[in-house]
Amino acid sequence: YDVEADYLYINDVASQIPDIATIHNGRTFEVIQGLVWSEQEFVSNSTNVLLWTMFVDGNEQASGEIDLSASRALPSEINAGTASVSNSGTHTIEVVVSVDDIESGASRDYQSFNKGASFAPLVVVLVFAVTTHMVELSLGLGVFVGACMVSGTITDGFKTTLDTYILEALASVDHGFVYLFALFMSGMVGMLERSGGLIGITDALRRFVRTARSAQLTAFTCGLIIFFDDYANTLVAGASMRPLLDAMCVSREKLAFIVDATAAPIASIVPISSWVGFEVGLIQAELDKILARDPNPSIVTTGFGVFLETIKYRYYCIFMLFLMPMLIIADRDLGPMLIAERRCRIYARTDGGDGAARATGGDEQLKSTNAPTPDTPCRWWNMAFPVLMLIFYIFYLLIVTGDDGSGTQSFLDIMQNADSYSALLWGTMAGALTAWAFYALQDKKGDRIIWFNVKGHVGKLRRWCTSCFQRFRRNESLDEYEEDEGVEEKEHSKPLMNYRDGMDSFLRGLEHIFGALVVLTLAWASGHIMTAVGLDRFFGVLISESNLNYQMLPTISFVVSMVIAFATGTSWGTMTIMFPLMLGPSYDASGGDPVIFYGVTAGILAGAVAGDHASPISDTTVLSSMASQCQVLEHVRTQAPYVLVVVTWSILVGTIPAAGTQAYPNGVAILLGFIFLLLHVIFTAAKVVNKSGRFDCFTALYMWIKKDKDLEFLKQETKRAYAESSEADSSKGLGGFVAAFFKKKNAAGEEDDEVKGLEKDD
Secondary structure, eight states: OEEEEEEEEEEETTTOOOSOSEEETTOOEEEEEEEEEEOOOOOTTOOOEEEEEEEETTEEEEEEEEEGGGOSSOOSEEEEEEEOOOSOEEEEEEEEEEETTEEEEEEEEEEEEOGGGGGHHHHHHHHHHHHHOOHHHHHHHHHHHHHHHHHSSHHHHHHHIIIIIIHHHHHOHHHHHHHHHHHHHHHHHHHHHHTTHHHHHHHHHHTTOOSHHHHHHHHHHHHHHSOSOHHHHHHHHHHHHHHHHHHTTOOHHHHHHHHHHHHHHHHHHSSSSTTHHHHHHHHHHHHHHHHHHOSSOSSOSSHHHHHHHHGGGOHHHHHHHHHHHHHHHHTEEOTHHHHHHHHHHTTTOOSOOTTBOOOTTHHHHHOOTTOOOTTOOOOTHHHHHHHHHHHHHHHHHHHHHHOOSOSOOOHHHHHHHSOHHHHHHHHHHHHHHHHHHHHHTEEEETTEEEESOHHHHHHHHHHHHHHHHHHHHHTOOHHHHHHHHHHHHTTSOEESSOHHHHHHHHHHHTHHHHHHHHHHHHHHHHHHHHHHTTHHHHHHHHHHHSSOOGGGHHHHHHHHHHHHHHHHOOHHHHHHHHHHHHHHHHHHHTTSOHHHHHHHHHHHHHHHHHHHHHOTTOHHHHHHHHHHTBOHHHHHHHHHHHHHHHHHHHIIIIITTTTTSOOSOHHHHHHHHHHHHHHHHHHTSEESSOSSOOOOHHHHHHHHHSOOHHHHHHHHHHHHHHHHHHHSOGGGTHHHHHHHHHHHHHHHHHHHHHHHHHHHHO
């Protein structure tokens, strides 16, 4: 047989990471040489020995031989020994193989640098994200810098940025599933909006609103209902609830907080949302690497199964959803949010307060190109039914794809074995088609919805035929015919959404997701480049070889993810970067401990959401501010203390004792989190309007250190407002106070009008 050296790649010895793209100085690597065999003439005196020699920069590093007669199969790969380099730059690794007189060789160039240099792309991303507030630019520059480090030249770095890293991110089949799922979901949301269903569901909730408390609970409930997409959540809840909360004297800062702090937490933990496909894909990619090293792991082997296991460990998301209704029901706030709320409540301001966006043209920025026409009746069922059918489709398809036909699987086993990519892809498109068919069954006339309007359609067909016949006889022009048809059509019912409207609204619904897909593609490429420069090897060795206690890994993953998300403003980008860096090393360091692995995975997912909440450049932060017409920096300033509170308790009662040291069960951690957050609201926050006008303890400490005349004045005004509200009907609560305020204001206005009238008569 004739032997030919084929491909060549190297593995990192310390971290056991295969096929590395760069070398860290001083780190040992092993060389793997691929072989191709072809049949030759029989040689009777063959030695049946394969000889190999490995060179680095022309210097022999290792050599050996393999007895081919010892096995009936010829080897397709050989381990050509280990080596290391001590200086940075380009290094050529070559392997020469020979059998008898037949010799062949293969070589490949690698770039080497100190292990600390592997942070360079990440540092570039963070620095440019903070300084430019442009996530796309920062991620793109990070990919470019990393590509230059891998290729060795700026020219090759520019080329590989486009034709390797970005193109591979686009060409991946798994990524294609996520693209299509996100697009179909966005298109369906566009149809829900055009049908009036989104406005209808919020209008239905408004009927129960009487006070500021009930208004905020309505906005919170709206955010929970629109669980399937965080973008749709922020846009719908913010824009539709804003007039309602304005009327109840709730500040724009509080509305933006409710919208922002509900959207991502609920969308990230519900198994049916636009986040699921993305999260599952990232998890599955790392699971495949773990399965390659350990075919029988102690964890579930599907991305969706791991996703389900991590829900109970996502303390930040769970605790934030706890904190929100606590604050609303107790009518308490703290820090800048308390000040913003008081300035709205005590003066009965219905303009959103000082934090409301005042920019000229702000309303124009929030007008949707997909809004329902003025003559469209907005009904709640036009959102409820398609969403319920979407949930049914996805659950049904998850069961179908996860059922192995044995009849012995539990429901959780079926969910863990389900093909979530296919279920989400088929389910979202089926949901969109169902929505279109559902709207086709409805006609609108005035403010009424007519179901199965067969008579109307028959009449419309008869009128059309009559008009065509008359046009033919009188030879009328097309313009005259269209005008007559338009006049006649106004007197009859119209389809709620015909096939043209359905397709147009679906395509327009794709508009708001395009920017997110660009960031997503760059984030995938960024995650690839982080591993190419060896950042995963750095963390792997740091975790496995240092004295770091692996039980701290859930907390470390949570904190690091939060910092990266804060700097980059993208939770999805953070997940893409962190999963390759943490999942494999944490699994190895913990010896496959399932709780640690699930805790680390949950820490990344929850930390990304937490950092995204506190970041002023986050897309959801900006979107929440726009939809609520709140100033972005005011939204960030008032929301940050709550993020800090939830992060603190998530670490103290969750990631350290429950997911890390496993001192008590996870259910105890969630219960403790609920209790401590409740105590925090009761003892550290303050009533928005109270008898003494006192502030929360943190604001009071600030006022004790620094005398603030504005806050002292606000304190006195709060006392006055409380005294006036006490005179109102106590059964009406704040509603009575607001009514009394406007009654007094209207009475004063009538007196002014009477005086002006007398002066005019005089």
